[in-house]
Each structure stands twice: as structure tokens, then as C-alpha cells.
Ligand code: BES
């Protein structure tokens with residue numbers, strides 16, 4: 001075993017304790033009540049980077065939450081790996097569905113995690129994952145084995161759309177110059193079948209409002225003679241997907257990437273486990289676009305989902321009323337070469353088109369993001385594959401994920417470098433949900449894999 005790997009094995013308890021301290025900080029970026037805690041978290045991350053051996057550590061102010069920067073330049077001639085992650089987390093509610101305090105981490109064994117998993121908000125998304133990089137860096141520094149240069153940017157607004165990061169990277173292009181970006185903020189297919197993520201979907205997010213009568217009406221006096229906005233909105237939403245699972249918005253599929261048969265065959269090498277999939281989410285059956293597997297439906301195909309729908313009376317007991325307004329929030333996951341601007345516009349046009357004349361419809365766009373793909377033939381992918389194969393002792397396959405990390409396409413545009421998505425979570429980690437957890441095994445496999453990535457990537461670039 002190399003000295004670096006030895007250091008990791010020797011310091012497992014310390015690495016867990018330090019992560020626990022970070023998980024105790026409720027750095028919820030969406031809720032202004034937690035402002036002090038989010039900033040405290042940024043400062044704590046900066047301290048960890050310094051302690052691990054990083055230079056030029058800075059808590060960089062932005063219009064929103066700060067970005068933590070740090071670097072170690074050992075030789076400007078050598079390649080530079082830029083590590084990206086986020087220290088902010090999703091809100092923890094509904095709190096009553098947690099089995100422990102979301103900000104008081106505990107380790108519990110589960111069926112999928114015989115070595116135990118860390119239960120806390122942010123354990124998998126993304127504190128437990130970016131912290132693997134800080135610890136792997138520490139291991140390389142302490143054993144004098146860092147093979148190339150490294151830079152860190154850990155932001156605090158990922159869960160609210162990375163609002164400040166875009167302009168910040170534009171303003172700091174030179175400082176951030178790098179050869180490759182390394183991100184652990186995704187998951188592997190399974191512990192038996194480790195993967196490197198080669199794609200992420202984009203996102204277009206809208207909120208719609210349907211307005212009927214100018215005030216709430218008595219459902220006895222007016223019922224039967226006026227458009228009910230809840231009925232109208234439900235009809236419109238259900239009209240957005242047809243019986244074949246296709247999205248009906250005009251031109252929605254115009255720019256969708258046609259994935260080759262070879263690539264589809266490659267991705268379907270990942271053994272689909274329909275029974276396990278259904279069981280894990282308590283479903284009797286799945287559904288989706290005709291002609292595609294579950295794996296394809298959740299990765300290479302675009303989708304549309306209502307995330308919330310409300311209006312009228314939802315309090316205790318019965319109130320006989322026809323509401324004046326009804327609302328819905330709708331997300332669309334995009335694939336290459338769709339863009340959020342294009343899709344938001346097509347959605348708006350179509351939604352206005354299918355609205356009956358007797359109601360008023362408004363569409364409000366929210367944040368969006370571009371899809372991202374890393375070819376499985378690239379050297380960036382190969383270095384990650386080799387690194388994980390060394391750590392897991394198993395073949396590693398490419399895996400296109402359905403989630404979104406919009407900043408990856410911006411990194412490519414502004415900094416000109418590819419992002420390697422070497423995440424170690426599982427899809428069952430319940431990120432964004434109650435009882436989020438991250439496997440202890442996964443945490444340490446990540447810390448073990450990262451130094452190998454540095455080594456193999458440097459070898460590939462300098463040979
Ligand atoms: N880490 C996730 C994204 C993710 C998780 C991608 C697992 C692939 C696999 C990230 O923090 C996230 O939650 N992204 C948001 C998008 C963002 C614009 C709020 C998402 O995917 O909903």
C-alpha cells in the first residue's frame with residue numbers, strides 16, 4: 001500500500017469526526033434565517049483547506065454567499081486539477097419525517113450500507129463528497145505525494161442555482177486556469193457496479209398561474225356557470241404529456257440529441273433491475289416514454305414534471321368556494337442540445353395556446369441550466385475510470401445521470417475545461433429528502449480514489 005493510502009487508513013476516525021463537525025452547521029442557502037450559519041460554514045471550509053496544506057485560502061465575497069478558494073501550486077509546468085463542490089445544503093423540512101436531527105449526524109447500518117451510513121442533511125449532497133477531496137488532498141500533502149497542481153472552489157449557492165458563481169468565474173478566469181475540473185456531487189450506479197458519470201441533464205423551471213373570476217366565489221351561487229381555475233389548470237397540466245409518454249409542447253424535441261445505437265447499447269450494459277427499482281420507491285409499476293428503458297428515460301431523454309400544484313381552500317374542514325386562482329410549479333429536465341431559454345419559451349407559447357379564452361394564464365420562468373456530456377473516450381474520463389477501478393477492484397462503466405449541475409457547462413464555456421463527475425453516492429441516499437445519508441464505505445472509497453485520479457491524470461498529461 002502506498003504511503004498516501006496508508007495515511008488514509010490510519011486517519012479514518014479523524015476524517016469522520018471532521019466531517020461530522022461540518023455537517024453540524026445548518027448551511028441552508030434557500031432560507032435567509034440561516035445566513036450566519038452559511039457564512040460560518042464557508043469560514044470552516046476555509047480553515048479545513050488551510051489545515052490540509054492549501055495556500056492562498058480565501059473566503060471570496062460575492063453578491064450572495066461567499067466562494068471558498070484555495071490552491072497548491074507545486075510546479076506551473078504540471079497539470080492543474082480544479083476541484084469544485086458546494087457547502088450549502090437543501091432545507092431539512094419536513095422535519096417530522098427525519099429519524100434523527102438532520103444537523104446532528106449519526107451512523108446507522110442499513111441493508112445497502114452494512115458498514116453504516118452517515119445520516120444528516122448534506123451528508124451526500126455535497127458536504128460528505130467535497131470533503132473527500134479536502135481529506136485526499138491532506139493525505140497527499142502529508143505524504144509528500146501530490147503529483148500536480150490543485151485549486152479548490154467550494155461555493156455556497158448551488159442549491160439555489162449558483163447565482164453568483166457565473167460572474168465570479170468570468171472575473172477570475174486567470175486565477176482559475178486549469179486543465180480539468182473534478183467534481184464529486186453525483187452518484188455511482190451501485191456499489192457492485194461503480195460508474196463515472198458522463199452526462200447530466202439540463203433544467204428549465206417555470207411557475208404558472210391560472211386566473212379565473214376576479215375573486216373567490218361561493219360554489220353554490222356560482223358553481224356550474226364559471227370556469228374553475230383548478231379544473232382548467234389540471235386539464236392543462238395533464239395535457240402536457242400524451243398517452244405514449246411524449247411531451248406535447250410544440251417543437252419540444254426539435255434539438256434533442258439522437259443517441260447512437262452503440263451508445264445506447266453501452267449504457268444498457270448497466271444491469272437494469274426493474275423489481276429492485278420499483279421496490280425501492282414503493283411502486284407497483286413504472287411508466288414513461290414508449291420505446292425507452294428506465295435507464296434511458298432517466299438520462300438521455302427529456303422530461304416534464306409538475307413539482308407542486310395548489311389553489312383554493314386547503315385548510316381544516318370544508319369551505320365551499322371556487323378559487324380565483326390556481327398555481328403549479330413545473331420542471332423540465334433537458335438533454336443535449338436543448339437549452340433552457342428555448343424550452344422555457346416553447347413551454348410558455350404552448351401553455352398560452354392551450355389555455356381556454358375565459359381564463360388568464362401567466363408563466364414565470366425560474367432558474368435553468370444547460371445539460372452536460374463528457375465523452376467516454378476522453379482522457380479525463382479514462383483517468384477517473386482507472387482511479388475508481390484501482391480503488392474498487394472492479395470494472396467501472398460510464399453512466400449518464402438524470403440530475404443537473406448547471407455550472408459544468410459554464411465551466412466549459414468560460415474556462416474551456418471538461419468536468420469529470422466522479423461522485424460516490426447512491427441514488428438511494430435520499431438527497432433533498434428526509435433521512436439523507438452517505439455510506440461510510442462510499443466516503444472512504446472516494447478518499448481512496450481521488451489520489452489515484454491525480455496520479456493517473458498527471459501521467460496521461462505528461463507522457
Ligand atoms: N448534486 C445535485 C445534482 C445531482 C445529484 C446530479 C445526483 C446527479 C446525481 C445538485 O446539488 C442538485 O441538487 N442540483 C439541482 C439543480 C439545481 C439547479 C438546483 C437538481 O438536479 O435538481
Ligand code: MN
Pocket residue numbers: 086125126158185
Ligand atoms: Mn449537489
Ligand code: MN
Pocket residue numbers: 090125159431432
Ligand atoms: Mn442538491
